[in-house]
């Protein structure tokens with residue numbers, strides 16, 4: 235039924251705005267208390283944007299003459315912004331359950347990787363898979379994420395490594411972006427691993443000379459929209475020099491830098507990211523003190539991935555140190571064949587228990603700060619007038 239507005243959420247016990255003054259991120263003291271309204275209503279317009287939020291009686295009075303396509307009685311319930319998942323690898327074929335058994339028997343992530351398993355195992359299977367098959371599994375995975383409250387998700391390529399398969403993955407992500415009711419930030423991750431038969435330098439040359447020009451062309455004519463460039467900067471994968479060249483190449487064609495760094499070995503990835511103006515760096519289990527300070531100064535966000543440290547039995551990233559130093563801390567599920575988690579609530583829980591983040595810090599990290607990591611905190615990540623009407627209603631009266 236047509237109406238003046240799409241949606242009226244009435245009389246919620248609590249509306250957790252997260253922030254209310256147009257903040258692009260929350261850090262330091264701003265994380266101590268999030269913006270919350272009690273006994274409030276919220277209106278979403280036909281354009282999908284938030285039109286009004288306020289005390290239930292004020293909204294009722296203000297909109298008394300207007301019609302809504304849908305009204306939901308939120309008495310006794312709590313409204314939150316949709317969750318933002320800042321790091322996922324959701325396009326792939328081929329299970330890696332056998333590797334879980336190997337890890338349980340003592341093998342490390344890198345031992346499996348160097349023996350041709352891990353990412354390169356998934357690359358083989360993903361190269362063989364049809365676009366239709368990849369789209370079908372992506373659709374199902376995104377639906378699972380949405381059911382757990384995610385409304386904006388970063389999606390990486392990176393199981394193709396050659397141009398043909400990287401483009402196939404990016405087309406699949408583009409199709410989901412156009413067809414599905416979830417926000418997507420697309421990341422080109424052609425430097426996720428060094429392909430068989432190439433050195434890291436050769437792979438970097440191929441990316442810079444062949445992949446990036448093609449992405450630029452496809453972006454220009456509107457065929458594929460890519461937001462971010464990623465590299466797995468790690469000992470035995472891409473060293474600091476190759477990482478720098480690839481990220482700079484991506485930045486030169488207008489992509490935001492958002493990469494894997496300082497995960498298994500200290501690489502000075504954080505220092506590099508700060509220098510290059512990176513939006514975000516993920517993992518950071520092995521980040522240096524200098525790297526943390528550089529990220530705080532540069533406004534480069536840290537995307538922490540509690541499922542990785544849990545799955546691989548790594549030491550936890552130093553979330554408390556980062557928060558104390560003023561780094562913008564965000565969270566991601568890292569959904570991939572090695573860390574099979576769709577749920578940002580589970581990620582927030584692990585962040586609280588294992589990384590010692592407070593509940594408000596975890597919620598900000600999974601909303602406004604994750605949106606910042608994707609360059610989308612002007613439109614996503616909090617409930618404020620003019621922002622996207624992405625929200626979740628939970629049958630619980632309090633934040």
Ligand SMILES: N=CN[C@@H](CCC(=O)O)C(=O)O
Nearest residue numbers: 352353466542568570571572
């Ligand atoms: N560390 C690199 N990439 C992924 C793992 C991908 C895989 O193992 O397939 C991560 O973020 O955890």
Ligand SMILES: [Zn+2]
Nearest residue numbers: 321323494568
């Ligand atoms: Zn990753």
